[in-house]
Structures are given as C-alpha cells and as structure tokens.
Amino acid sequence: MQNIKTRYLSFYIISYYTGYIIVGTAFLMAIPLITSLLMGEWNPALDFVISMSVALIVGYLMMTLGRRTRKGEVQVDWKYGFIIAALSWIVLMFLSSIPYLLSGHSKSLLDGCFDVMSGFTTTGLVLTQDLDHLSTGLNMWRHILTFIGGQGMVVLALSFLGKHMGGAYKMYCGEGKDIKLVPNVKDTTRIIWKISMIYLLVGTVALWICGMFIGLKPLSALFHGLNMFESAWSTGGFAPNTQNMMYYHSFAYEIITMILFVLGSLNFGLHYAVWQGKKKELLKNIEIQSFVITSFALTAFVVLKLSQSGVYTDAVSAFRRVVYNVLSAHTTTGFGSVYAQQFAHEWGDFGILIMVIAMLIGGSACSTAGGFKGLRVGIVFKGIIADIKKILSPERNIRVEKYHHVKDYVLEDPTVKGAALIIVCYMVLFGITTLLGTFYGYPLAQSAFEAASVSGNVGLSIGVTSASMPAMMKVQYILAMYLGRLEFISVFALFGFVIGGVKKLCVKH
C-alpha cells in the first residue's frame, strides 16, 4: 500500500516539474514569434501562436495534475531529476516540432522530431527540406533549440521561472553535467548563464561585424551572426542555409566560429576558474591536456594523409578544409566546410576512421559538447597507467594517483570504473547504430561515420542522413542522439521507473 502511494506521489512530482519545463519552453516560443511579427512573416507567426498555445495547454495541465508538489507535500528526491530530464526531452521533442510541421518544411512528424532532437542534443543533422527558403522565425527557433539544448534546457526553464529551485540541481545533473561551481545551486546556474550570455553578446557582435565585411546586409548579418553563434557555442552545427559553413566563403567567418565552438566545448568549471583569474588552470586541467593531445594527433594524421593523396596541397586549404572539419568533429559541433560526399570520396577510409574517433571522444564534460568527453578519456587513461604501475612495482606500496580538474582529485577505482562504464555504453550504442546502417545496405565506413556523428552529438554527415532514409534508421538516430546527450543514466532511470510501475501493476492484479 505504502509503495503504491509513493508511486502516485512520484507521478505528481514528475508531472509537475515536466509541466513546468514545458511551460518555460512555451514562453521561449515568444522569441521566434516576435521575430516573425517584426519581419512581417504572418504564416510562421501564426504557426508559433498555435505551437505556443498547445505547449501551454499541455504544460499547465501537467502542472495542475501535479499541483500537490507545489504545496510541499512531497519531498523531491534525487532520482526524479533524472526521470524529469529524460521525460521532458521526449515531450518537448513532439511539442517543439509543431512549428516545423506547420511550416511544411518537414516531410513528416518523424522528420520534424528528428530535427528537434538533433537541435536539443546539439547534434546538428538536418532533415528539414529547402532550408534556403525557411522563415527567419523558424530559423531562429531551430537555433534557439540548439542553444538551450546546450545550456541544459531544464535549468533554463527553472531559472527562467524563478521559484521552486529545490530540485534544479538534481535535474541539472540529469542532463549529464555534474559540477557545482559554487555551493549554491541557484548561483551555479546563474554563473553558467552569465558566462553564456556574455559570450552570446561578444560572439554575436563579432560575427555580425564579420558578416557585414563579407558582404551580408546589416540585418541579415545580425541574424546570421546570432544563429551561427548559438550553433557554435552550443557545439550544435545548424546553419541558416543548405551549404552550412560553405555559404559564407570566408576564412574569417570560419576562424571566429572555430574559436567559439572550441570555447563552447570547454568545461564551464574551467571557464569559471579562468574568469576568477586562475589562468594556470588552462595548463593543468586534465581535460585541456586530453583535448590538446587528441586534437593535435588526429588533425596531424588527417592532414598528412590528405596532403599525401594530393587532395589538399597548400596550407590554407588544408587548414580550412581539414583542420576545421576535424576540430568541428572533435568538439562535436558539426559545422562542415566540405560537402558530405567529399568525406566519402576524398578522405578515404583512414580519414573517415580518424573522424569517427574524433567524434566519439568529443569535448569536455559539463560543457555543451557530446561524446565520451575528454575527462573520462583522461581518467581511464590515467587509471590504466596506475594499474600498470601497480603491477610493476616490486613491493606492494600504495601510491596515490591524482588528476587535476579545477582542483586535485585522487584517482579512485570507482571513478575509473564509472568513466569506463559510460565509455562502454557509448561504444555499444555506436556499434548497434553502425550495425543498423549496414543492415540497410549502407557501406560500413559511411554507417560508422554517421553512427559516430549521432552517438557523439556531432552533426557532420557523410550523406546517409536524408529524408529518404528508412524510418527505422531515423528512429534509431533519434534514440542515439537522445541517449548520447543524456549520457544514458537519465534514460535508464526513466526506463526503470516505467518498468517498475508496470511490474507493480502486474503484481497488484
């Protein structure tokens, strides 16, 4: 009896907070709505009115259902953060795809959901048709999705609405970000938003000015600048036009976005430490070390290979076409400065494999990036070294291994195990996704490339992702993006909750 009652209470909590987040997202739709109105795009404006209303209805209904939570009758437990995060993403995927569907640029509900999930998870793969004729409002919405996805939309909704911050940090962890910059949860989210907002301002202005220099009109340069900033900073990879980065034909634009996505892929903890004047952190941090080593090695390999095979012979081309794409893959951004087919035809199996590795490793933990994360790779690597040392040392003297991430941590077995476990999960996901690609007849190298791109939330495409690909693969890709972004744990918690609920019901009858 007690159990059943607790389960109902859990239901209230989950319903209330998920509703809360949905309402927050509904208010967020006001931004593209206002943009559309200002630009005189009446149809998209109506699309957003409809979407916003539906989201408000769903959100407030869920909050009404769970209103007992508000009175503080129930304790919000740690595990709910995970479940709420996982559930909100699914509900929001459907609600946020309404503007896509109404615009007529998505061929089906599945395609719309695919694009929203791709945005939320900061992946950047696109199934939306005819991007070049998209309204300013919808383009804004696509990039906002990717921006708030990168910041952790759960935190956004909660800090946006102000009150009930109780469970916020728990939910924040549910989105795969486990840091606490300052003891207070509210202050942590504030700092993260402050950092992002300052970069938003600086980055957008930089891209705006650069945009006007490369020939964009002032107003469109502003929109391009804002959209491209949001995409770069959140390591997303969407761009307003079909050609992605190639639309701009500008080295300067590439350089600025590159700086932004590398910054975005760094840990918020690191940003904060550097802001506080701890410049040394830049050299000592395990993630920076890991990132520098892997990106240098991977870039060198591909540059060497492609210059050998005579594809890119001069330094500028090699930088703009190879270094840019490898870094874009490694930071899990997904801006492409070559065509998808070029990866397939020109980069060769070696180039593709290096890209797969770069995409799977990904950026830093607690950043906007995806992949295994540099922190985990660093920890597992140090763990292996420590084990070898243990075996080799003659007498059983216990040496304490340490790693530096904002502060010094002792390398403990559970830490190594936890990191290794997540890496294994990623590999299994990558394996299954690749397998499915080959099942549907795509070549192995291409299936692997696209699978790494979705599991690592990258967004580069070798040409597999298209509106005409099998529906099963779209579903699998959506699932891979979702699992990869939430780093498995949240989703497993949601599964566990649902299965547990079903079991209880079965036992009851």
Next chain:
Amino acid sequence: MCKTLKPMMIAAVISLCFIISANAEETVSINSLVDDAETYDNQKVTVEGEAIGEVLERGDYAWVNINDGTNAIGIWMKTSDAEIIKYFGDYKHVGDTVRITGVFSRNCTEHGGDVDIHSVAIEIVKTGRAVQDEISDAKIVIAVVLLCTAALITLIYLKITKNKKQ
C-alpha cells in the same frame, strides 16, 4: 513548294531538338558535380539554379550561391555580373533562375580549397518573384481557439493554486 517546305520543316524540328537536347546535356546538376568532383575538376561546366540568400560582394568580384534542388554551390563572378540578378531566394522570394557557365574546381586554390565555379558567362533564365504570404482562414480559427483554450487553462491553474495557498 510543299516538297521543299516539308524537309525544311523536318530539318528545323530536328535541329531544334538538337539544340534543346544539347542544352539539356550541357547543364549538369550541382549534386553530380560534387559527386564526380574528380572528373569535373577544372572543366568548363554549365549549371542552372536559383540564386539564394544574397550576393556577397568582395570588391570587383562577388559570391552568389545557387541551389538547383539537388545541392547548392558558390559561384565566383564579377560584381557587375551579379548586379543583373534581381531576386534572391529566401522566405519571401523565389530567386532568379540563373544559368552559369564557368570553370568548376573541387579544391580551388584561390579560395582556400573551396568547391566552386568561377563564372565565365551568366544568363537569367527565369526571373524570380516575391511570394505572397497566404494565410488560410482555418489556420486563423485554429490559432484563436487554441490561444483562448490556453489562456483559460492558465487562468484555471492560477486560480487553483491561489486557492490552495489560502
């Protein structure tokens, strides 16, 4: 009279067919250019597509991106040539359809390895137009109904929670 006219007409029709088919053969889709980049590299090609976005002026020359439905590519042309394009495709416009003859390169050394076409000749095949934003009445009705429902539910929620507090 008739005897001479007939062959002439046939000849005219045949030559017309040739011109059309020759023209059709000449135009290559952008996607097949990219697919067979190695074959087309440094070759003179003709593409036809809609000018999109806006012209990106870089002094005497300018970039115009065109999309033919299969893919999009940047065209490097004289700024004076770009000026004849009136409409560029975006939400509110269908861009001019332009026919570009130029040299394709898959790794343009002048432009940092860009895949591009350096235009030699440009011709407007079809002028674009502004697109009317037509709104269906049904959509307006649905939007209004949903908006009212949303407002109602919001009010109900606020009322319930207010009562609970007391």
